[in-house]
Structure formats: structure tokens, C-alpha cells
Amino acid sequence: MPLPCSIELDSPGLGWSTLAPCRTLERMYVSEVGDSGSSAYERLIGADRVSGRLYTDPAVFERELERIHHRGWMFVGHESEVAAPGEFVTRRLGRQPVLLTRDDTGAVRLWSNRCPHRGATVCALDRGQTRFFRCPYHAWTFDNAGALVALPGEEGFGPTFDRATHGLAPVPRMDTYRGFVFGSWSHEGQTLAEHLGSARDLIDRVCDVSPVGEISLRAGWLRHRIGANWKMAAENVCDFYHPPITHASSGLMGGVPPDYFSDAYGGVTRDLGGGHGEVDYRQTQGGPRTGLGPHGFIFPNLFIEASSIFVIHPVNVAEMTHLQTPITWVGLPEKMQRPQSRRFATAFGAAGVIEPDDAATWERMQLGLQAGEPEWVVLERGVQFDHTREGRPLDEIVMRGFWRHYRSLMTDEAAAK
Template structure:
């Protein structure tokens, strides 16, 4: 820390109000390990965090392992069909009870002493149990459930804190993005069953968060993919008609709807038939006019604080690992009730964008790592986020404005400073 920041430390804490002001934030926020620890506590352990989707554990015994803040967790479905989220930690000596990314099993068995748990988390067997004496009660040694788990249209969120705002309060206006995505399915549901790409990126998690609503960068960072895809120059410009929106609560979106209302990019010929079929299926539920409008508007592009990116046809998740280290996950969505062919088409285009040889993700990852390197230089002290300051109207900016990032930081500052409230 240096300069003004140091004074805050000397007062016994971080002076968040000095590090985050309208239109700029201190570079230290991305490189300071103590700040990272405070974020884990105040954002990723205290608040709601996206964990996964119900469809990932559709049948009893299916499980996936995730990170909830610092902690490893297992999401599974028990024999009665209930979704469960546990610490991935043996209550005996602390080993993770599951080492796999995902799979299906009726039991989790600790590799150290074979304490074994069912999918409801109950301890069902352990070797040489008699040695624990007659008062040993297995029910006291089940897997520890995460205190709060809730879901919205299949999106599962959790919090280590037993009380606080409800999930709906946390989601606020960002819930509308989830609605828009799900309602493109004729039965109102999406599925995440394709598996996840995982990229380990040497950069601070907030760099990925900021990037979601940064449309100033694509013509530069993604110039080559834009060229290949034939994206017109006006697409990434303030005059495109699309806008950036601060949704409050740290959430934000790039809203293409005003642009799409003007002119629809013509889908490739091979897609026309599928699109017609999609329209027919939606029209059975919504009627022709609403269905056509829904398809015209398309899926959302936005960020649900602190770690979920609804990336139009895919879902991205940020898992912070250390101050300069994150895992970035991606999976394509499938709409329930649409022909396989249409969902497969989405899978193929996802592979082209985000796979190891994809045209989008590697560009972003390379730039975020360069940001992380550059930010170690303490001068200049600030990162500039002032594009559009003073002309946002009700939290809405022009497409290239840094409006949503400023919203992210306002919310962040509120959460982080709240942790300093104790006298």
C-alpha cells in the first residue's frame, strides 16, 4: 500500500472510501492479499454466491464439486430427490470426501479412514465403530450442510451466513435476466449438462467480473474474432443502440434489445430452419407476436454479483482462488423442449468461442493476466473507470460506457465497508 491507502491501514483497517471513488479505483484492490482475504469473508462467505444449476444433479446420487468462497463443497441430490449442498470435508479428520469434478454415486467415502456418507449427508458406516463407545451417535457426524441454499429457476445459490437478505432480495433486477434466458425455452427451463471448461487464469477475480459489461474492449481484444465473424464496426459503438445498464446490487447488463428492435442481424442460412422451429414452439405458449419478440430480443448478457455471467448462450462462473489467481468456468446452455439439433448448434458455437483453441476466451485470459502483471506497478495509483461519468441516466449508459463497472464498485464498497462497522 502507498500514499492515501497507507493512512487507512494505520487507522486499523482499509479505508474503502479512499480506494473506491466515482470513476476510479485503486490498483491495490487487485493485488493486495489482505484485501482478497477480506473479500472472501465479506462477499464470498457472507453473501449469496452462484454454485451451480439443478439440472447438473438431475437424478439421485448425481454430484458436482465446487468452491463456495474459500471452501470446497459438494452439490448432490439425495434419494428422496432433494438438492443438498455440503462441505466437502470429512467430519472426522477433514479430508475432502469427494475428489471428482462430478459423477454419480450413492455414497461418499473418505479416503483416510473410510467414514462413509449417503447422499443425504448421513454417516452410514465407519470401521471399528465400537471403539468410540456406546454413546457415539452417528447422526452427530454427518456432512455439514451449507447454512443457506436457495434456487431461482434452477440456478442454485448459497451462503455460508445463516442470515441476511433472501436470494430474491440479493438477485433484485438481475432475476429478470434469468427469466429472459429461461423463457426462451418453450417449457421455461434451461439445462447445464454439457460439462464445464475450466481455465486457470493468473488474474484477480474482479477483472473477469468487470469484463462482463465492458464493451469498450471487444473491438480491440477480440479484433481477430470480430473480423472472422464479420461483426460490423458499428456493433461495438455508442451509436449501435445497445446500452449498458447498472442493475443495482453490483449486477449489470449489456442490453442489446434496443439495437435488435431496429435491425436483426441475419442468421446464417443453415440456422433459418431451426429458428423457425424455435419460433413455432415458443408461439404455442406465448402466441406469435410475443414469441417473435422474445426471439428478436434474444438471450441476456449480464453479470449477477459476485460470480455469475449469463453470457447469452452460455454460463460463466468466476471462482477466486487467490489474489492473482482464479478459475474461470464456462458451459453452454441447452433449452429444454427445443430440438436437439438446435441445442447442438449452440454447443458447437460455444466450442468455437471458449474452448482451449477458442476465439474469445483465450484473448480475454491473456489480457487479464497482463492487467494483473501491470497492476503490480504502484504508479499510477488508479484504474480509470470514468467513461460516461456524468451522462448516465437512471443507471443506463451508452454501450461503451463503464456504467455497470461503477455500479459493481459502489456495491462492493458498501459490502466491504460494512465489515468495518464494529467500533
Template sequence: MSKFDYNKLIDNEAALQSRSIFWEPEIYQEELKQIFNRCWLFLGHDSQLPEAGDFLRTYMGEDDVIVVRGEDGEVRAFLNACSHRGNKVCHAEWGKTKAFTCSYHGWAYDNMGELAAVPLEESIYDNLDRSKLGLVPVARVQNYKGMIFGTFAEEGPDLVEYLGDMAYYLDVVLDASPEGMELIGTPYRVEIPGNWKLPVENAIGDGYHVAWAHAGAMRVVGTIGQGRSESVLGIGKDNTGFDDSGQLQIAIPPHTILSTLDGQSGYALYDNPGPCIEHLERVRPSVVERLGEVRGKQLLGSETHMGVFPNLQIIQGLNLLRVIHPKGPGAFEVATYSMADKNTPDEVKDIIVKHVGQTFGSAGILEGDDGDFTEAITHSPNGYATRQMKGWLGMAKGRTMDWDGPGEASPGIVNELCQREFYAQWQRTMLAESASDILPQAPIQKESVNG
């Protein structure tokens, strides 16, 4: 039983959060068990593992895992730990192999996780049963339209149930084209000394900080200062004035959406958006026909931030996918991938990759700004008095609007609905007695995900 009262650490009615959730080591250890051991976590995409033997390494919480397409074509995931003494059997970030071999004692495992060879086996072992000593599998691995997720929980919701109505929005990225989406190249990786929850809530819902925190970046790569517009995401020049018309945040417990709904602003920060927008408008009619007007006209091409709890963000329009990997209560790694429909022209893919690098790459001007703030917020409570403070996320609380898609919508992207929903789900998951209890009791279902 936890010594922490999560009902007091998160006050949903007052929109308050205790600062201890960002620095308390024991809370972090409970997060690894309650959240990262039970929720469905993004592992990779089919485009990264096209053939048998293709593999990649990633993390589920702090557990190092191998994701590999076996000789039978099935994708599996395993702990990156030899069944003999626990040494890593894979040190490469990605590649192609028929076997993973431990560098300590030479035990080798095939790409379906079975123990295939043991040095000196006949001479030194009388009781070795290879069938019981394969790599430890991730309990469940499932695929949604090319996106591979895994969970260590043997029971609880399956992936489709876990995604729920969030699938309606994910399909703007995954199902706009009959050919589907792909991740381009390898991810940018950067480790930042901050708590993992802060970059998540920043990416999924903090439209408030953009014109202020990124003011310098806006003038380097953005619309303000280059004569294209007097505003960024509805926020006026010099951070004055705000127009929330045609923008919204949506709670789809346990997930979230933020969108500008204008069909093109996802490309507002590009140096050379012309080819991207030309391709966008060329394919838009087919997307409308495929997914309907809400997704084809309002969401496609807009800056739409999709948050899949706990640690996956997809920013449609900016064309990037980010995963936040915790590295202790005061550090995290962010892995950022460029993405595009498979039928996107190479010229446009090149522009996307360049833009992702400029903004959210390892030296990206937006990633650097956000990293500074997450570090400061995490470590400011090193002193006792500061630890007594609470965070407040009360902006636009109680404001609602009609919306034709699934979820509960609130007007404007300068709004903290998504952040409040993130911490409500964090609380719900930390209190859950089992993986079967991590979803809300009454999920919102205004229409089917195929509507």
C-alpha cells in the same frame, strides 16, 4: 476491524479505484469473508442433478463444496471435508452416488450429508455420536427457476430478495420457455493468473474493448471481414465510429445488464447462425406472449450480458453461463457452461456448444484475449510506482435514458455504468457489518419482476 479504508480505495464520485484491490493479499482474505461467505453464489442448475444421488463439485470462494440431490429429492450443499480430519470426501467433478467416502480413514456419508458408516466403530469408539458428525452444510440453499444458489450466511436477504429486479432479466433465459433452461454437457475450465474481479467487470460491462482487443477474433469468426456487417455491437470497422442507438447498460443494484436490444446480435459471431435464428424467430411470438414485448422482442436473441454479483455472468444470445472462482489475489478459475432452452432442437444445441467452445472454451479465441489482459492488469503493479496508479471508469457517467424495464439505464454498450456499479457493490459489501447490510438501502423498483 479492517485496516483498509474502503471508502478511499473506491471513489464512486470520481469513478476511481485503487490498484491495491487487485493485488493486496489481506484485501483478498477479507473478500473471502465479506463477499464469498455472505453473498448468494451460483452452485449449479437442476438440469445437472435430475435424480437422487446426482452430485457436482464447485466452489464458494475457495471453499470446495458438494452439491447433491438427496434420496428425498432435496438439493443440499456441503463442505467437501470429512468431519474427522478434514480430508476431501469427493474428488470427482460430477457423478451419481449413494455415499461419499473419505479415502483417508473410510468415514462414509450418505447423499443427505449424514455420517453413515465408520470403520471399526464399535471396537475403537466409546463416544462417537454420528448425528453430530455429518458433513458441514452450506447454511442456506435456494432455487430460482432451476438455478441453485447457496450462502454461508445464516441471516440476511433470501435469494429472491437478493436477486430483486434482476429476476425480470434472468427470466429471459430461465422462463422464456415453459420447459425452462438447461446447461448442456460439462463446463470448460481454465485457470488464469489474474484477479477475479477483472474478468467479472470485463464480461458484465466492457463493450469498449470488443472491436480492438478481439480484432483478430472478429475477422476469424465474426461479422467484420466476412461481409455480413460493417460493425460489431455498433462499433465500426477498424474500430472507427460508434452507434449507441438501441443499446444500453442498466444498473439494478447490486446487479447489472448490458444489451444490444436488436433481437439477433447474440448470434453475430456464429459460424452458422441460420438454424439458431430460425428457431429464435419461431419461438419469439410465444415468448412475447409469455414475457411481454420488452423481453420477447428487445432482449430475446440480443447479446445481453447479465451480471449477478459477485461472480456469475450469463450471456444470452451467446448462450453461455460463466462462474469466476477466485484462487488467490492473483489467480482465478473460469468455468463456462453452454446453455439453451430445453425445447431447443438438437441441431441448434450442437451449434451452440461448438460456438461456446470456439469463443469461451479452454482454448477459445475470446477467452484467450481476455485472459491476457486480466493477467497484465493484475501483475503490472508488481512495481511500487505502478501501484500508486488508480483505475478510472468514468465513461458515460451522468448519461441516463428512459427505459421500460427495471433499473437505471444509460445509453450504449460502450459505457462503464456496469463496471462502476460492480465496484460500488464491492465497496458496499466490504464495508457491510453483516449479511443483512450487503444490499443497497433503497433498491430500485420501477416495476415488479413479473411486470
């Protein structure tokens, strides 16, 4: 029997057929296959544990960018952020800069934030309102529908130069659901409806807190640069096992009941498929929980946290940007909205008490995983409930569902589809 911290390798291409310690040959193996299409990911992702190399190997990260962040759908922004013609926000889709705009006809558009001439970003502001975007390098100028409308010395480009073929490049696919805007660099693949699947219910529930079924995200975004792999934030979303410890002082300050983060309090953790999941507290020992949105994750980068929205942007294998903004529910009386805005400021604002706890913990995890031994990150809590895809609030069911979907995307089988 192989030792728990060893992996049996059998690769004719590399000439290996031996039992190798994970820290040595297996590390080389992952680096070799990170971008070559090997099935090593099936070895590195088990039913109740994953290899620490998946958080630290640069080759794995590059493969993630291709297979997940570029081929799949990612949350970009919300239509309310570009409510009026000419409004724009700049974001990232994977590691690539994009420009979300509303043109003069009222259409929402998503562009590559890159001048087609020499590649400079055409907009450096986080948000604003304008009819034109002017590249700072050679002053190529584009309207908010992406068309090239002016450039200096146009006659020098010759008689065959055609402005119509030199506009901003649209992101190949953009789609929306109830105001949430998603984009994909792939020209083909799942529709947004197929990608969201049953996770559409998370968006429905957060919108339906509003009496008119609409939310607004115009308060601005806080950005945190964190020295940890992006998947740590994704896993943390539905990890209710850590708050009683990591956020002990924060919870007491916020008036959270002592047994709130416990299996006894009630609620359900649920794997929604497709890498999505939630902790559902609508039914607890204290009765139905009302007045807040859901607590759920939409793969790979969107977290709906009751009264706020979080977005995860990968930077490199050991760094991410974490964005947060409070939700405003359209038509909700101010006396009901104000406590939720105050809650966001206390927990996640510039002087918030929750985000620093998580960020510090993720960075400690990233540092610890550099050690290489022991090899495995253990996700065993509640594994006996996996066949139902539902468990107790503190169980790690959503994390295991995340990794099952991740494995399907990172293997050759997913590429063939």
C-alpha cells in the same frame, strides 16, 4: 488540494495525519485495514476510479472472502446437473469445497465437501452418481443425504459416540431460482430474492428462450486457471469498450458486423443495483435481437452470456478459476440449438478464440498494477449517465455500479447491518 495520486490519511491509531504518496504509506494503510474494519475503502473507491491496490493487496483479498464470498450469496450450480437421485457435482463456495447432490428422495442438497473426522475432502471427482461418499483417509462413509452410515472400528469411539451428530455439514443457506442454485456460508443476511433483486430478470430471460421455460447445464465445464484478480473477470462482463480491440481478429472470424461493438449500433448498458448489471441488445439499429439469452452479470460470480454460463472462483489475490459451459434450452428444436453450441465451441471451447484474448489481457493488467504508479484505474466513460443507471453500450456504468456495491460490503457500515 491533494494531488491526483495522493490520499490524505488521518488515522489516530497509526499516528498519521499527512499527505502521502499512494505507493508508500497508502499501501501500508490498506494492508493494515484489510481485515480491521477501517473505512479506507471509501477513500480507495471513487465515483469514477478505483485504487489499483484493490487488485493486488492480499489483505484486501482476505477481507473480500469474508465480506463477499462467505457472507453473501454465490452461484454454485444448476439443478439440471444433478437431475437424477445420486448425481453430484463438486464446486467451490468462496475458497471452500462444496458438494451439490440430489439425494434418494429427490431433494437437492449442498454440503461442505469435508469429512467431519479429520477434514479430508470426501469426494475428488468433478461429477458422478453414487449412493455413498467414502472418505479416503479413514473410510467414514456418508449417504447422499449427508448422514454418516458406516465407519471402521466404531466401538473404539466409546458409548457416547453418535453417528447422527457426525454427518456431512450442510452449507448454512442454500436456495434456488428457476433451477439456479446459490449458497451462502452465513447463517443470516439477505434472502436470495433480496440479493437478486431486479437481476432475476436476467435468469428469467435466459430460461424463457426455451419453449418450456427450462435450461440444462449438462455439457460439462471448461476450467481456466488465470493469473489475475477475480474482479477483472467481473468487470469485463459488461465492458463492450474492449471487444473491437482485444477481440478484433476473433470478431472478424465470427462474422460480427464491424460496428456491432459501438454506441451507434444501439442497445443499453444498465446498472441493475446490488452489483448486478447488463448490456441489453434487445433493441438495436437492426431491430430486435431475438433467439439468445441476456448478456449480464449477477454479483459476485455469475455471468450469463447469451448462450453460455460463466462462473468466477477466486483463488488468491492474483489468481482465479474461470469456468464456462454452454446452455441447452429444453424443448428448443435442434436446428435452433446447434448454432449456439457451435458458437460456444468457437468462442470459448478448448480451441476457442475469445477466452485466450481475455485471459492474456487480465494477466497483463495484473502485472501492470504491481507497479503501483499511477495509482488509479480509471472508469470514466459515460459517467454523465450515472444518475439514470443507463448508458450507451460502451459506457462503464455497470463497472461503477459494481464498485459502489463492493464498497458498501467492504466498509464497517455493511458489517453493522
